[in-house]
Amino acid sequence: MTPALSDYRRREQSITLAPVEEQLHDDAGAAADGPAQELLTLNMGPHHPATHGVLRLLVTLQGEVVRDIKPIIGYVHTGIEKTAEDKSYWKVIPVVERMDYLSYYFNAMAFCGAVETLLEVDVPPRAQYLRVIHMELNRIMSHLVWLGTSALDLGAISMFWYCFREREAILDLFEFSSGQRMHTRYFQVGGVFEDIPRGFVEKLRKFTAIMPTRADQYGDLLNKNEIVLQRLRGTCPLDADTLLSLGVTGPLLRAAGNPWDLRKAAPYCSYGDFDFKIPVGTVGDNYDRFAVRLAEIYESVKIIDQAIDGLPEGPCITTDRKVALPPRHELATSMEALIHHFKLVTEGFRVPPGEVYYPIESPRGELGCFVRSDGSSKPARVHMRDPSFVNLQSLSQMAEGSYIADLIATLAMLDPILGGIDR
Amino acid sequence: MEISRQPVPGAVDPDALRIKQLNARQLLRGGQVEGLTPAAHLEGADLERHVEESVLTTTLDRAVAWARSNSFFPATFGLACCAIEMMSIVAARVDVARFGFEAFRASPRQADLLILSGRVSIKMAPIVRRIYDQMLEPKWAISMGACCSSMGVFNNYALVPADKFMPIDVHVPGCPPRPEALMHGILKLRKMVQDDPDMGWRERYDAIGTEEIVDDEQAAPRA
Amino acid sequence: MPDATGLELLAQELREAEGEEIVRATVFFRSRATLEVDPRQILAVLAHLRERGYTFMSSLHGVDYYPEEPRLGVLYELLDMSRVDRVTVKLRLPSDDAAVDSATPHWPTADHQERGVYDMFGVVFRGHPDLRRILMPEDYEGHPQRRDFPIGGEPIAFTYNDTPSLRPPR
Numbered sequence: 001m002t003p004a005l006s007d008y009r010r011r012e013q014s015i016t017l018a019p020v021e022e023q024l025h026d027d028a029g030a031a032a033d034g035p036a037q038e039l040l041t042l043n044m045g046p047h048h049p050a051t052h053g054v055l056r057l058l059v060t061l062q063g064e065v066v067r068d069i070k071p072i073i074g075y076v077h078t079g080i081e082k083t084a085e086d087k088s089y090w091k092v093i094p095v096v097e098r099m100d101y102l103s104y105y106f107n108a109m110a111f112c113g114a115v116e117t118l119l120e121v122d123v124p125p126r127a128q129y130l131r132v133i134h135m136e137l138n139r140i141m142s143h144l145v146w147l148g149t150s151a152l153d154l155g156a157i158s159m160f161w162y163c164f165r166e167r168e169a170i171l172d173l174f175e176f177s178s179g180q181r182m183h184t185r186y187f188q189v190g191g192v193f194e195d196i197p198r199g200f201v202e203k204l205r206k207f208t209a210i211m212p213t214r215a216d217q218y219g220d221l222l223n224k225n226e227i228v229l230q231r232l233r234g235t236c237p238l239d240a241d242t243l244l245s246l247g248v249t250g251p252l253l254r255a256a257g258n259p260w261d262l263r264k265a266a267p268y269c270s271y272g273d274f275d276f277k278i279p280v281g282t283v284g285d286n287y288d289r290f291a292v293r294l295a296e297i298y299e300s301v302k303i304i305d306q307a308i309d310g311l312p313e314g315p316c317i318t319t320d321r322k323v324a325l326p327p328r329h330e331l332a333t334s335m336e337a338l339i340h341h342f343k344l345v346t347e348g349f350r351v352p353p354g355e356v357y358y359p360i361e362s363p364r365g366e367l368g369c370f371v372r373s374d375g376s377s378k379p380a381r382v383h384m385r386d387p388s389f390v391n392l393q394s395l396s397q398m399a400e401g402s403y404i405a406d407l408i409a410t411l412a413m414l415d416p417i418l419g420g421i422d423r
Numbered sequence: 424m425e426i427s428r429q430p431v432p433g434a435v436d437p438d439a440l441r442i443k444q445l446n447a448r449q450l451l452r453g454g455q456v457e458g459l460t461p462a463a464h465l466e467g468a469d470l471e472r473h474v475e476e477s478v479l480t481t482t483l484d485r486a487v488a489w490a491r492s493n494s495f496f497p498a499t500f501g502l503a504c505c506a507i508e509m510m511s512i513v514a515a516r517v518d519v520a521r522f523g524f525e526a527f528r529a530s531p532r533q534a535d536l537l538i539l540s541g542r543v544s545i546k547m548a549p550i551v552r553r554i555y556d557q558m559l560e561p562k563w564a565i566s567m568g569a570c571c572s573s574m575g576v577f578n579n580y581a582l583v584p585a586d587k588f589m590p591i592d593v594h595v596p597g598c599p600p601r602p603e604a605l606m607h608g609i610l611k612l613r614k615m616v617q618d619d620p621d622m623g624w625r626e627r628y629d630a631i632g633t634e635e636i637v638d639d640e641q642a643a644p645r646a
Numbered sequence: 647m648p649d650a651t652g653l654e655l656l657a658q659e660l661r662e663a664e665g666e667e668i669v670r671a672t673v674f675f676r677s678r679a680t681l682e683v684d685p686r687q688i689l690a691v692l693a694h695l696r697e698r699g700y701t702f703m704s705s706l707h708g709v710d711y712y713p714e715e716p717r718l719g720v721l722y723e724l725l726d727m728s729r730v731d732r733v734t735v736k737l738r739l740p741s742d743d744a745a746v747d748s749a750t751p752h753w754p755t756a757d758h759q760e761r762g763v764y765d766m767f768g769v770v771f772r773g774h775p776d777l778r779r780i781l782m783p784e785d786y787e788g789h790p791q792r793r794d795f796p797i798g799g800e801p802i803a804f805t806y807n808d809t810p811s812l813r814p815p816r
Contacts, residue, residue: 048529053506074546095577101503168514
């Protein structure tokens with residue numbers, strides 16, 4: 001084997017032990033020589049109950065104190081970006097949705113937004129409001145799954161069932177509007193696929209009426225729990241400047257005190273019409289990250305309420321027939337509609353050549369979609385700037401000098417989604 | 424409407440069956456039934472028939488298969504989006520604990536069901552195989568979702584179908600499959616295990632000749 | 647986004663500060679500004695833009711412009727948070743010499759993203775602390791997201807599994 005390969009194979013071993021050359025300061029004040037001075041490199045994952053997905057961490061420990069973390073990713077790399085180059089724009093939407101698999105509406109929104117910018121096609125206001133409703137529902141759902149699985153990691157197992165109870169209510173709403181629970185393909189270029197059915201608004205109002213109470217219950221369950229507070233308060237803080245230099249956005253940055261949110265800073269998709277606050281933390285430790293996400297659930301409920309109250313009438317997808325399918329009843333009477341339908345389904349619409357980067361605010365941070373088109377009906381390059389991919393770089397700085405248990409809590413509060421990291 | 428009832432040829436008269444059941448119960452309780460000799464006086468073929476009618480018997484294999492199928496210990500193996508729906512079956516709506524499968528074990532040594540949920544990339548495939556190898560027999564594998572069953576939405580350089588490197592018992596289609604669909608797949612596996620206890624895993628796993636033969640003298644007492 | 651004149655002024659500043667060669671093109675498309683620069687001076691461009699307020703690097707990604715030469719592109723998306731301004735810095739590299747200075751020492755966010763571009767396109771970042779493959783297995787050959795790399799895929803095969811109890815009743 002070449003030297004590079006044998007290095008790789010050697011690094012595949014689970015555990016390595018290395019004596020420390022120079023004196024290291026030990027937090028517990030242990031003796032200068034002895035077992036506490038050995039560095040143990042331990043392999044966590046990729047199959048591990050507490051890594052959220054298939055994340056592999058090479059953790060260098062001194063006793064129980066973490067000295068270095070090297071994340072190794074790529075275990076669920078699916079070649080989404082390469083697959084997207086092979087399909088027409090319409091067909092890229094389901095492929096790209098499966099990237100960050102807890103925030104599928106956001107993936108679709110970023111891609112559709114980029115293509116709509118290239119096409120210079122207008123999205124009707126009703127479609128924008130429907131998009132906002134579904135995206136905020138998805139944000140709540142993503143935070144619920146995060147809360148359930150993070151509490152599971154910390155040991156508060158019963159949160160899992162409560163959060164998933166609410167999640168089922170949200171997935172019922174998704175199934176109501178689009179027919180699918182996950183990866184719904186509801187957002188299309190130019191608007192949304194179909195108008196919401198009768199009864200959706202009532203069901204949604206029932207949900208938004210009860211969700212704040214439920215979020216209060218989650219807060220009550222965890223905020224007064226001594227163990228949760230001890231594990232989260234003061235553990236693994238990182239200041240906002242370091243986070244900014246590492247490219248971290250989203251609840252992690254807001255927990256450190258920087259109120260950067262693309263929904264407010266650069267409003268897209270009629271977010272400027274809604275009145276909501278951005279929860280911001282102070283210290284930037286794990287507890288702040290937890291509290292910011294919990295508070296975001298309330299804000300999302302507010303946005304949904306305002307969106308339903310102000311839902312405008314109108315078409316739910318652009319009327320430009322070169323981009324969006326004509327309604328079915330027109331196919332029987334209009335020849336043009338038939339031809340448009342045929343061309344759109346077989347070949348797809350052509351996008352004028354250009355490159356555009358379209359960022360939105362996903363539950364984990366800035367999700368951007370870069371689309372390069374070369375004039376044909378298939379994109380020439382689709383790149384998703386995934387927030388978890390960039391946020392993961394901050395893990396080693398966050399968890400250095402803390403215990404393994406704090407590392408687990410930090411990983412939970414980081415909210416990585418490996419599908420987005422690996423694409 | 425006039426409905427004519429005709430006896431189905433060869434069917435058992437339900438009244439006769441009921442009478443037999445009552446007689447059998449009577450006999451078991453040690454009572455006497457007119458027209459039938461008590462069990463102590465039966466012998467030979469009559470005794471066998473009496474036992475068959477009145478006492479529940481089974482082979483040891485079927486009993487063990489019944490126990491195994493009703494207590495799968497799935498291994499926590501969530502790879503991608505299907506893992507979220509797998510977490511849904513643990514949640515309260517589709518409750519896998521009703522069937523006895525709620526004990527998801529983190530260690531493959533303690534698990535016997537590998538629910539491959541999500542896409543298996545080429546970097547992950549040797550690791551999945553290693554986990555499957557570490558599981559003890561008897562073990563089963565469910566390939567959940569379209570990606571590991573058949574490449575799914577992404578048929579490209581980065582993915583491997585799970586059948587390529589490990590034997591799969593049940594494929595559950597869907598992208599992702601609804602929790603009810605996954606439950607249906609697990610229950611199908613349960614039926615498979617109940618009916619056919621030896622599903623040829625030794626052939627599939629290429630492990631013929633690795634059985635340990637225990638001598639009769641040292642045989643463990645058959646429970 | 648800076649408007650078209652703002653972009654031209656930015657390009658002019660760069661040319662005055664670093665030399666005429668530095669900015670190859672300016673593109674203002676769909677109200678987004680792109681500066682195409684000389685790959686050899688990318689660090690100077692990024693430093694200059696940082697002084698002008700673009701302190702946050704949103705994204706670093708690669709594009710394959712096959713069959714045009716120079717073939718490989720690396721794009722840096724910069725963001726000015728105080729003015730909510732975005733600018734894209736683009737550089738094009740020929741396929742026979744796809745090497746550029748790494749931005750990681752000055753922009754720590756570029757670490758994993760440059761490894762991703764190396765893995766998928768084969769662009770070597772000089773000065774990167776740990777340039778290894780990040781998504782593919784480390785001994786993989788080829789750079790998958792290049793346009794001439796085949797998409798791959800394989801025919802589907804199932805384990806033959808005929809279970810008598812699950813056969814449909816005859």
